């Protein structure tokens with residue numbers, strides 16, 4: 307899909323020109339007030355950018371040069387806000403039916419049972435909305451939006467009103483959406499941990515402009531973006547489950563395009579199943595020689611790609627290549643001098659198995 311908008315706002319002009327994937331989850335990420343919701347509203351047709359063009363495949367929803375602007379109710383889109391607005395007087399099942407009824411049977415891309423299974427609503431169908439937790443309400447809201455057979459699903463901070471346990475409940479369902487739906491999902495968030503769990507693609511917004519846009523794996527290690535500077539700077543590694551050690555409850559994960567393995571404390575999962583790991587920059591340490599007799603399980607050969615200043619003047623950020631997978635390490639400037647770090651240098655990275663977030 308292609309989205310280009312220029313929309314004057316109070317403090318700046320939203321000015322973006324984005325080519326986005328036709329499927330998978332694209333996160334619109336940026337600080338509060340950076341224009342994420344305004345961009346979503348332009349896509350939904352809730353705001354009309356005086357200059358704009360929006361195409362999804364063959365559909366054109368806006369082309370200001372040709373004075374074309376399709377109103378929101380004629381755009382096949384699902385929009386879920388921070389708090390899903392369900393019909394209070396209807397059960398979950400009737401709320402879902404309401405979504406389905408809007409679409410003629412021939413145009414339905416998803417049946418009710420599929421949406422119920424995808425969002426895990428089997429046991430909630432007879433409940434009334436006031437008897438649902440915040441996370442359950444969001445799952446119903448997403449299922450109802452999907453049942454309108456949208457060409458695109460827009461999620462505006464769907465987890466921000468939830469506490470941490472409710473958020474943890476719903477994340478696995480969101481993770482499934484990007485694997486099982488063949489429509490694009492735009493996901494607004496200012497929480498990096500959510501983005502790392504669910505996104506395939508990332509658009510970084512700041513003061514109405516897209517600082518960068520690209521696959522999540524490629525964006526996170528970039529030293530020229532503010533993502534790497536944060537205290538929670540991380541990379542993701544999309545590996546596949548290999549051997550499992552039941553005694554020690556350790557899973558070996560095969561890294562993409564490489565024979566390297568990472569070991570992580572994890573419950574057993576099927577051989578070959580994909581698993582995304584988050585490796586935080588502060589959990590990676592570096593050594594000139596292969597460490598011996600270490601309690602740290604993951605000792606991996608890496609090469610220094612680049613070194614950059616960090617927000618803290620005592621720290622440095624090191625971008626590493628681990629046989630095709632990028633890694634970030636946040637180390638002290640002192641250690642960097644001791645090791646004589648420079649681009650191209652071969653090193654050993656140490657990553658604690660308990661520090662990896664699966």
Ligand SMILES: Nc1ncnc2c1ncn2[C@@H]1O[C@H](COP(=O)(O)OP(=O)(O)OP(=O)(O)O)[C@@H](O)[C@H]1O
Pocket residue numbers: 314315316317336337338339340341342343344345496
């Ligand atoms: N209808 C409007 N007219 C003019 N300016 C607006 C309008 N809506 C929002 N703004 C301004 O545009 C800027 C971007 O707001 P927006 O809600 O898009 O940001 P956001 O990144 O979604 O923020 P948050 O994470 O806090 O929801 C803000 O400065 C806001 O005050």
